[in-house]
Amino acid sequence: MAHVNLILEAQDIAKSYGQGSSKFDALSGVSLAVTAGESIAIIGKSGSGKSTLMHLLALLDEPDGGHLLVHGKDAVTFKKNELNRFRNEDFGFVFQQFFLIPNATVLDNVMLPLTIAGVGARERRERGMAALEQLELADKAKSKAINLSGGQKQRVVIARALVNNPKVIFADEPTGNLDSATGLVVEDILFKLNREKGITLIIVTHDADLAARCDRQIFMRDGREETTGTAK
Amino acid sequence: MRIQDVVASAVRNSFRNKLRTTLTVIAIFIGAFTLTITSAIGTGVSDYIDTQVTAIGTPGIFTISKATTPGIVSTGPATYDPNAAVSSGGSVIGPNGPTGLNGSLPALSKEDLATIGAVPGITAVNPLIAVTADYIQYANNGTYKLRVNTNAAISKASLAAGAQLDNSTADYQLLIPNTYLENLGYTDAVSAAGSVVTIGIKDYQRVAHTVTATVVGVQNDTLLGSGAELNTALLNELDSIQNSGKPATTAEGYSAATANFDPALSATDVQVLQKTLADSGYSAKTVADQIGTFQAVIDGIVGVLNAFAGIALLAAGFGIINTLLMSVQERTREIGLMKAMGMGSGAIYALFSLEAVFIGFLGSAIGALVAIGIGTPLSSFLSTTVLSGLPGLNILQFAPASIATIMGIVMFIAFVAGTLPASKAARQNPIEALRYE
Known part of the structure; x- marks a missing residue:
């Protein structure tokens, strides 16, 4: 029964970059099971391997060692376009640097995952506007992304992550570029989505307060997991 | 996407x-x-x-000249043959273009014409007569240089006014290019048609003669040369004047000849015929070939x-x-x-x-x-x-x-x-x- 709700499972995964003497082990044997609906914080200093772990979980990269199971199946058995479809339909991404296309409109930015998925123009617009309304940004739909404030940008990014109704949202330092008040608003939005829509959150951060709000914390150091604790 | x-x-x-x-x-x-x-x-x-x-080409006619040896550059000049005929007349537009730096073209002798006529498929051979007239004059409007287009025999004129030449009549007829009109003193092409002009020509002893002829039409310039075209009667008359007084010992030759063949021949058959003539040392070109150059x-x-x-x-x-x-x-x-x-x-x-x-x-x-x-x-x-x-x-x-x-x-x-x-x-x-x- 437990397997039904298991979305992602990392079994002793490892990843290294470079070759020979310059070889660097970013990740050396980490195991982690992600259950649907939970929120997980991956905490650690820069170079601890937390981003690498997130990239592997988000299927952006392949591990050198160990296995990564997606719905109980090894990720290596999936074809490239199946992985692409997973990321497109089941995952949402929120980045510290936003990664919005600066000269495109807010709506175009939000609709990007749907455009990639090949959704028709009309449905795209409806769903894009719905996501923007959810984040109270409907009035900014026609503005250029470059003209927004930091907090607005991050809300657009969350709208973009939401637009395809994902099962998991990966957030890499979601509040890193925001002042604490705006950061708090963004955090509230993310946890509200987790609570109300059951979207799994995997948050990479070095902010202890944000980490504490998650159900679980994974502490990373030198490519290994240090301790696992359950908050509150 | x-x-x-x-x-x-x-x-x-x-x-x-x-x-x-x-x-x-x-x-x-x-x-x-x-x-x-x-x-x-x-x-x-x-x-x-x-x-x-399609407009001016007469089907079923070759212009024939002696094939020029292309060996001059690589092997130096050929041995001089005092018996070889040289084409008479002055500036001649042959099928290979005007006579170039190599001097006169090798000419066709009477024997050559007979050889060409004997080739199966050729129905008639006529030497292309080149005449060098001195001038043309209309009324009393002064004398102007007259250039004779030797291609008259192989092409129809593209007429601006008047009628085509009649080669079966004994009357002297000519077609003048529309560029001559103004200098000769005509108001337009229509008024030129039917008028009578005087042509001046010298014989072999440099004695001046005049011939009067009727302008039957005015023609547009074509790519085949821009001179006046003369009918057979006028051409023969001028030719006999320019050759009168010529010493009998001069070898007679023609720069080119026209040869008729069956106009119904297919393109391949025409090529075969050209090949046969080329093998005998003659270059045969249709109007299309010449324009093709x-x-x-x-x-x-x-x-x-x-x-x-x-x-x-x-x-x-x-x-x-x-x-x-x-x-x-x-x-x-x-x-x-x-x-x-x-x-x-x-x-x-x-x-x-x-x-x-x-x-x-x-x-x-x-x-x-x-x-x-x-x-x-x-x-x-x-x-x-x-x-x-x-x-x-x-x-x-x-x-x-x-x-x-x-x-x-x-x-x-x-x-x-x-x-x-x-x-x-x-x-x-x-x-x-x-x-x-």
Whole structure:
């Protein structure tokens, strides 16, 4: 029964970059099971391997060692376009640097995952506007992304992550570029989505307060997991 | 991603950096413009030549001359043969063009004519008589140089007024070119038809004679020469005057001859006949062959211009590579983001290649449109001024098929140029692309 709700499972995964003497082990044997609906914080200093772990979980990269199971199946058995479809339909991404296309409109930015998925123009617009309304940004739909404030940008990014109704949202330092008040608003939005829509959150951060709000914390150091604790 | 979305994004992306796109488009424009113009010249000239051949060419006639030995450059001059006949008469337009630097053409003797006449398939052989008249005069309007076109026998005149020559009459008839009208003192072509002119000619002893003849018509200039054409009676009369008093010992020769064959012969049979004559040492050319020489020259010029346009396009291709490489560089993060969101490498490749093709389309479409916009009025201006002597010649003719071909070629070049940047974009690793500063 437990397997039904298991979305992602990392079994002793490892990843290294470079070759020979310059070889660097970013990740050396980490195991982690992600259950649907939970929120997980991956905490650690820069170079601890937390981003690498997130990239592997988000299927952006392949591990050198160990296995990564997606719905109980090894990720290596999936074809490239199946992985692409997973990321497109089941995952949402929120980045510290936003990664919005600066000269495109807010709506175009939000609709990007749907455009990639090949959704028709009309449905795209409806769903894009719905996501923007959810984040109270409907009035900014026609503005250029470059003209927004930091907090607005991050809300657009969350709208973009939401637009395809994902099962998991990966957030890499979601509040890193925001002042604490705006950061708090963004955090509230993310946890509200987790609570109300059951979207799994995997948050990479070095902010202890944000980490504490998650159900679980994974502490990373030198490519290994240090301790696992359950908050509150 | 849907095809229409890929196309729309590619078009939108190409306008992101307007200055850069414009500069690249200008480079393509230059090549496409030149290609459109040169192909229009090619079409215009070959169209004109085709009409000329059908309008003035008499089927079933060869112009025959002795084949010139092409060995002069490589082997030095040939041994002098005092018995070889040399063509009489002055400036002669032979089938190989005017006599060149090599001096007089080898001439056809009476024996040659007999040999040609004996070739199976040839029905009649007539020497081409070249006469050198001194002048032509109408009423008392002064004397003007008269140039006689020896091609009269093998072509129909393209008439501006009057009638064709009658070669069966004993009356002396001639056709004058429309360029003679003003100097001779005619008000227009119609008034010239039917008038009587005086032709001055000297005999072998340099004694001056005059002959009066009727102008039966006025003809437009054609590619086959721009002189007056005379009927057989007048030609024979002038020839007998210019040869009177000639010492009997002079070897008689003709620069060229005309040979008739069955006009119903197929093109292959005509070639066989030409081959047979060539084997005997005679060069036989139909009107189409002779006009074709002009086409070959024009084709050569057009070819050179096309090569220049090709070089321009090649350079423009590198411009496209450069533009798109910069674009890929600038949009590294965007590419990474799209890949993270599940966009496949194929779609990324298509996005950048289509951007290249679109830039190619812009350049070639603008190039073709501007070429048509400038060329059409220019062509009609030229045909009423500089080229008015060649009625029916529209030097620039824009054929939709060749414009479509040019655009296709340019877009293909752009596609090829886009390959490198597009594959670079498609190969990007999403994580590294997102980390890229």
